[in-house]
Amino acid sequence: MNHSVIHAPETSLGLSSPESDVNNSPGKSPGTTTKPRGKIRRIVSLVLGGIGPTLVLIGFAAVFYFGHRNDWKIPKFAALTGSAEAVRTDWCEEHSVPESICVQCDPTLMPKGPDYRWCPEHGVHNCPLHHPDVAQLKETPTVLASDLERAARALAIAPRKENNSACAVYETRIQFASVESVKQAGVDVELVERHPIVESISGSGEIVYDPTRLASLASRLPGSVWMVQKNVGDKVAKGELLAVIDAPEVGNLKSNLLRSLAEEKLQQQNVSRLTQAREVIAGSLILDAEAALAKAQADVLNAEQSLRNLGLPVQVDSLRSMSDRQVLDSLRLLGIPDEIRSQLDSQTATTNLLPIVSPIDGAISKRTVAPGEVVDPTRILFQVADTRQMWLTLSVPLESMDQLAVGQSVRFQADGSRHEVQGQLDWISTAADKQTRMVQIRAVLPNSDGHLRSETFGRGQVILRNEPDAIVIPKGSSHWEGCCQVVFVRDKSYFDSPESFKVFHVRSVRLGATNGNYTEVISGVLPGEVIATVGSDVLRAQLLKNNLGAGCDCVAE
Known part of the structure; x- marks a missing residue:
């Protein structure tokens, strides 16, 4: 009996193994097997584990999208609830000023003055020399006859860079929202004024003795030096004894x-x-x-x-x-x-004594003899130079020959010297150098004080014009915008009131000579007008921006 209880089948006690349950499930025949559940569980766990990071990435993408659409500004609660009123934007993107005061978009806010268009005589638009009322001055100025004559001389003496008659950029006005915005842009202004201007052709040069006033002396017969009376630097007169030769x-x-x-x-x-x-x-x-x-x-x-x-x-x-x-x-x-x-x-x-005397007044510039030496006619013993007048030879570009004429004034300053001398052009070579394509010219320089030295190098200028009262602007304040040279002239009503339009007028100009920090204006502005100088490239950039896309339909003439 004990044996039967211990070894009785488990089923008799109501217990069964999982395998027996599976194998004995309804519809399953004995001996049939099923797939393991471990692989399915792993797939499900991977899917459930990736839901969290995916949701995080989706959230970040939503934040970036929202920030981009709202310029990274947190909207007000009223905007989120839909109760905020729409705000009208008063800004002209094209001209960078409030739309309500933009004189370019609405010219009636600030009507333009008369348009006299192209001046064929002076090569500018709205020429102030012929129409002084275009000047941005409180009172219409009077144009002097000397300014018209100066402009005529400047245009006749040398070719000038030309503006294009078809260019319409002079009609443009550059506007700022306020005086503070002008300061923030770094724009500064200066007056158009008068200043002496000298236009010249420059070239490197050398001072030499005037060959017509230079004597090289030798013994006319062979012999020995019996006596020497003069030394280098001694002043001599015509006919004065220099040495005696025993011939x-x-x-x-x-x-x-x-x-x-x-x-x-x-x-x-x-x-x-x-x-x-x-x-x-x-x-x-x-x-x-x-x-x-x-x-x-x-x-x-x-x-x-x-x-x-x-x-x-x-x-x-x-x-x-x-x-x-x-x-x-x-x-x-x-x-x-x-x-x-x-x-x-x-x-x-x-x-046998043969005297050697000076044939001219001057000074001994060279001596190569001593008593007792044997000499002959091939040996130069003395050189006498009259230094009261010297020659200056300059090398100037071949292209400037049309501007040169005998009689023009010449200025020369030797290297390392602060002393400037003036002379007169008296010869222009008829040939150009084969290598440098430069032309030699000569000027006569007075040297009564004896400051000049032969074989001195320096820079010389042939004076084409000397204008003591020219109209000038600071160097670098004008700009080439593509087909015209322009400056930016401040409006005459700029400071009339805080509400005055802060406008700069684009004005085409014709430039002349440049001396130091000043550039001559042949025509385009008048003394007393105010132009942009430092920071004027900001106005030029705005001008180019305004014309971007429209293009310049003028072709250089």
């Missing part, structure tokens, strides 16, 4: 003259004697004597000319009346100054 050829020429004079005297006496005995002698003897006299006279002339070619002042007529001894004494120290003669013994001094 044997000089003694020979003096001896020839002495013999020729004696022969001429002898032949003259012979002719006179035969002429008195004409009746008793043959005529052929007289003819022979006259021929001999003519030959003697020719020898005298030849000897005289040889000495004169050496610069020795021979007075043959006075020598003919002297005795042979007197002639010898006179020729011995011929050409030697009296102060040197007084130091010599006229009886024993050599007759």
